[in-house]
Every structure is written in C-alpha cells, then in structure tokens.
Amino acid sequence: MADALHQPLQPKNGQENEPFAIRSYTPQQLKDALRKMYLIRRFEEGAEDSYMRGLIHGTMHLSIGQEASAVGACMALTDNDKITSTHRGHGHCVAKGADVSKMFAEFFGKESGYCKGRGGSMHIADVEKGNLGANGIVGGGLPIAVGAALSAKRLKTGAVTVCFFGDGANNEGAFHEALNMAAIWKLPVVFVCENNQYGMSTSTERSTAVTSIADRALAYAMPGSTVDGNDFSAVAEAVDTAVSRARDGQGPSLIESMTYRWRGHSKSDRNRYRTKDEISVWMKRDPIGRMAKLLRDHKIMSEDDIAALETEVEAEIAEAIKKARSGPDPLVSDATKYVYADAAA
C-alpha cells in the first residue's frame, strides 16, 4: 500500500478543514493503516503472551500505545525508503511492511526468523523492506540513518530515511552529531523522536534541559515540530511534509511525536516511577480508538467493518504464532555463522 502514497492526494473542494489523513489518503489506504495499527497492537499482545508462556527468551520492549506514531510516520515511505528503529521497534517493523510470522519466528529464535534467530526482539530488521534494524544501543541508529541518507544522496536512489528514536536518545552525543551532519550535508533524513515521556524510569522533565525536544532542531538549523503522536493524521501530516522536503533536496527535519507506552520499559519494569492515574489518562488517548473513530465519523468504516477487521487481525496473529513456532531451529554448529561474510575468516 505504501507505494501509492508517495504523492498525497490533492484536497477536494470542501475538504480543506478535514484532517490531513482524510484529505490525503484513499479509503482503502486508511483502512489498511488502521489494520496495521491493530496488527501492531495484537502483535505486541501476542509477543507478551508468548513471553509469559516461556516461548521468548530474554526481554522485550513493547510499543502498545505508540501505534499511530509508527504507522503514521511510515505512510509517506515506499519500500525504497529506509528506516532505522529502536529497542522498542516491533511497531516500526510492522509499519514498514514486515511479515509478522517471520517476526515471531525471530522472537522464538528460529532459523526462519528475520535474523535467523541471531538477533531477537532487539535487533529485528527487514532489510528488503528498508528496515535497517532495531538497535540495542540508545541513539545507535541515529548516525546510521544519516549514513543511509548519505548513500541515497550519493547514489541518487531517491530514498528518504526515517530515523526513529526515543526521548532518551536525545541526550546522547550521537543525536547531536547526527543531526548536525545531516544538516550540514542537507541529507534526506527525517528524525522522528517518539517522546513517550520516560527513558526507562527517568522522565524527560528530569533528563532534558529543554521543555520541547523539537526545540533542539533550532541548534541544527532544521525545521522542528511537535505533534500529538497518538493522532495518526497529525503524525502522517508532519512526516509527509518532512519527507517531501527531504526528497526535494532541502535536507533533514526533526519531528517530536508525543506518545506514551502503556506497558513498562521492559519485562523487568515495576512501574515505580509513574502513577496508575497517569497511565489511565494516556490509555484514554488510545491511538487506535481515535483512528477507528476518525474512520467511523467519516463513514469510511462502520462499527461492523471495524469489528470484522479486528477479528481478521486476531486470526492473522494466531496463525503467525503457530507458523512461527513450527519453524526450524538454527543448528548449534552454526552458532558463529554470519560473523564474517567469509565463514572461514
């Protein structure tokens, strides 16, 4: 679906006051976007459930509550475009077009997973679809995204790179170095900061000198904006504008997408740093509920259509988990395969 979205539609007469998404996308594109948001939510729930059942080794970082940010940001991208992702990267991977069964297979450590069971949740990637990978290092993907944009500019591929990172990464040196280089070289990259308010337990208020992370764009002479990250249309609009600018050779932008993770930082989080009230306030701003309402209000989907979509997605996730579980395990004798291109090295 994303391929058709390269050029947003021109608003029809009388639509000027409608949300960007309604003005710009076809009903089918909007239905597909809602479907992806559901798919991410059910994927995360399926992953959590699998973890509880002991099917997943290690830890993981769930993005429940942040679905509009991932799907909205990827609307302007084609398979030729790249993303770099974060430790909370399942949603980005789905939004960029990954097969959820291959994702589950990776989480289950299977040879049939995206990384052949070598990476797991924290390194999930789908290079063919342009996802250069989640990253276990906060800020690790920022310079890499700038490098991908440098390749696009030099090799004239036309690709834009969307660099996802969290509020925590904005205090890493890599953030500042990456934004500066992207700006001086006018590279086609869009920095999307998913500000979910906490870097593990430390709030942005306690960790970050500026009130708005978007203000940091000023230091690197690029446009900066803050959007409601739980509003699909607002995210899509901001990223669309930034992607167009990047494609036109005008350089990078910084977008701060204000959102919230419903779950803890990782599986070890006891939520000691935030209140139940705060969590429930944010759960009322559910990005999926808001998107569903948008589509209902605009008669794009009925209540029944949405219920049917949910059922379909649930079945897809159940099937994906089943298929993933039956995949082959890697051979222990291949434990060090893929360290080098030449296995003998």
Next chain:
Amino acid sequence: MTGEAHTDSSLRQLSYAEAIREAMDIALAADERVILMGEDIGVYGGAFQVTGDLVHKYGEDRVMDTPISELGGAGVAVGAAMTGLRPVFEFQFSDFAALAMEQIVNQAAKVRFMLGGAASVPVVMRFPAGSGTGAAAQHSQSLEAWFGHVPGLKVVQPSTPEDAKGLLLAAIEDPDPVMIFEHKILYKMKGTVPDGHYTTPIGTAAVRRSGADLTIVATSLMVHKALEAAATLADEAVDAEVIDLRTVRPMDRDTVLASVRKTGRLLCVYEGVKTLGVGAEVSAMVAESDAFDFLDAPIVRLGGAESPIPYNPELEKAVVPQVPDILNAARQLAGGTV
C-alpha cells in the same frame, strides 16, 4: 642496468603515506561507491598528509571533511556502508577511536551477525597509531588489541609501503569492516611499491627474514626494529627469523607455528601495552598448539610498558621496545644453544 632501473616500475619507491594515497586513488577511480571521510582530509590533506590532494581530483563529495564528531562520523560511515557505499573513514589519531567505539564495536562489528547475514558493513577505518612523535599520552597509543578482541572486525597493521597499499585495497574490497592501524613513524618510510591495482591478502603474515635459531614475531614499526636487531644477531652467529604478523585478526596461525616448529624459540615484539596485547595472543596460540612441543625455551614477550606514553623523548623511548631490548631478549633466548 642503472638506466633501466630508473624506468623499471618494479623498483619504484614510494613512501608509506604515498602508497596509502595511491591505494585510495585507485579505489576512488575504479569504484563510484568509494568515498573518503574524516577530519581535515580535504584541502588540508589530512593531519599526516595521507589523503593529500585527492580532494582536488575527486571533489568534496567523495573526499569529505567531517566535523569533529568521531562517534557520529564513524556511524555515518557504518550506515553508508550498509546501504551501498564503500566508505574509508580516517581517524585523525587512533586514540580518538575511543570516542567512536560504540559504532565500531556495537554496530559495525555486529550488524551482519545480528541480522543473520541480511546486511553487511564494508567499511574501512584508518587509524594513525603509535608513539615516537612526542605527542604524549592521548596521541600515541597502539590500540589494535582492543579491536582484535572483537569478532566481526578484521584488524591489520601494515609495516611496509607495499603492504600499506595492498592491504588497504584488500580492505576496501572486503565485505566486512576492516580496521587499519598505520604507524605514524612509518608514513615517511620509503619502499618499493608495485604499480596499479593489487591486494595483499588479509590474514597472512610475511616472513621478512628467514632464520633457523629463533622466531621473532613483530608488528608494524617493530618489524623494522626486529630486522635491525636480526642483522646484528647475524654477526653474532644467531640466525633469527622475523615474521611480520601484518594481520592481528584473523591471525595467520600457520606461518607462526611453522616457524616456531623450525626454530624452537619465540620472541614477540609489539608496541601496544604488553599485558593482554597482540603478543599474548601469539604466545597462547603457540602454547596451545603442537608447536609447544618444539620449544626449547620459554616464550618471551617484549611489549609496551604498563604506562601511558610519556612526553619526554627519553621516557617515550623507554616505554616501548627498542633495538637493544630486542637484542638482549634474543641473546638470552638463544643463549647456550647456538
């Protein structure tokens, strides 16, 4: 004959820095994907004049001055390598790698593995290394062992102009990240360098001097000190074999073990800090192999002192192996049986 020698390209002399520049020139000319990145490598020509005037030939888009951002710059090179370019990233001094270890160790070295082979990072990083320039503790280190400890990286230390060119061309063509440690003292050293394109295989040591009585395994500048010592030892009827390790990772086990089986004595000479350094690995490799049974004496290591590099020139010399140190160690090692 002398008239012929003047035009005979097989005897063409270039400095180590010129040989590196020639390798970059050949790669830039042959492959549009190759770019150079680094601090002051453009019109300035690089802190050690290694890139020289390449910016005038290939332009600022391909010989890119970066801001003073080692972490970010290395990361940009990694990302570019993952998406189709072949970046050669110059650190101004190898010491500054400390600023970029995240991108080198956690990203470049691991991307191929973490992604199950779905991506690769064909990046080359060049590190001017070593002491002897009076630049003191933060501009004189020999850090190759840090990188040698990281699976996913390849680590080379050319000691001659010919190898500096051949190993760099091999590195640029290699699908995996290659770290090249260039000794700053060697930049002006001249040597024979073949014309045109050739590669020196990564992972192969070179026997620089054949000998029967003892094996000296040396790296980088220490190869030259070892050869100087070997010439003196020859006058004393001690026949030393000198092996230039050339690659720290993957190490050329076969060449080292074959030599030790022949001589029965091993002296490792390296400039990096002795403890847990390259010579420790060479020693362990021998000790763990059948070559151990051929040893007639305990292995000896000469490495850098357990100290940062001092500023004072006499102190600076004192903390890294010098020719008299190699002579003393070799004489003791060979003593009594020659």
